[in-house]
Amino acid sequence: MPPPPFPHHHLLGIESLTSEDIYRILDLAKSLGAPSEPKFSHVLKDRLIINLFLEGSTRTRTSFEIAERRLGAHIVNFDVESSSSKKGETLLDTALNLEATGADMMVIRHSAPGVPHFLSRHLGCHLINAGDGSHEHPTQALLDAYTLREHFGKIEGLRIAIVGDIRNSRVARSNAWLLTKLGAHVSLVAPPTLLPKELQTIWPEAQLTSDLDRILPHQDAFIMLRIQTERGTNTLIPTRKEYVEFYQMNSERFARALKTAVIMHPGPVNHGVELTSELFNDPRSLILKQVAFGVPIRMAVIQLLFASRTN
């Protein structure tokens, strides 16, 4: 019997997914082959996907493009610098005009929270949120879950600390949604100025703490976050030296963690701030595996959206 249609036309965030939806994405990604032995197909040979990245990206943009090519889609990478956005064309007009060229899907990254949700009220094509300000980054959380499941064989029951600039992190929000939905024990760890108390009402089951060293010995994984200077975080921490003293993951601190614990980071890394280069290169660092797993995860998301009941 063929699988039922995927129940979502867009992927705007993890918040609206069920645990069944999430496992369906993870399972399909797994069936698409190891990153070192990719499978190529032509399932999207008649589809046009436009990548609309209005904020910088290395990992997400590249792996979406690879995923789209492996599925045989036609792709266009929108170049904002040479576009009529520079003449003042609105984002909505830009998106409507791109859709009019025949786009079946747009992958959008924007610095403002809610932009993909706003566009979804005006466009008929599939939309994937590739990161909207400090709101959500759903494919990052999915590839993080994939990485955790590959390493530990499960997600339920794992103790995961998300450490750093929680206030500005879309990765923290998408991971908090995903990991709590799948039954992991989540700790959100940051200096008080980077840890909004209202997050506790969104995820009552999560632990909010500013004391990394207290919870350190009990965690299975640490997802380290970048200090987002471009979003003004520097003004919210006393000094870099003090941040490093209490929140940096380094060899001395990691020696007090479980021997089986792993380190993750969505990138880009501020070496010497939230993480040392030594630990970036440690065998217990899964950081480059996360990047590799981004490709099958994005292939799975794209394929499932095109197999949605609304398609």
Ligand code: CP
């Ligand atoms: N993880 C991530 O979103 O990285 P990029 O900003 O390079 O895409």
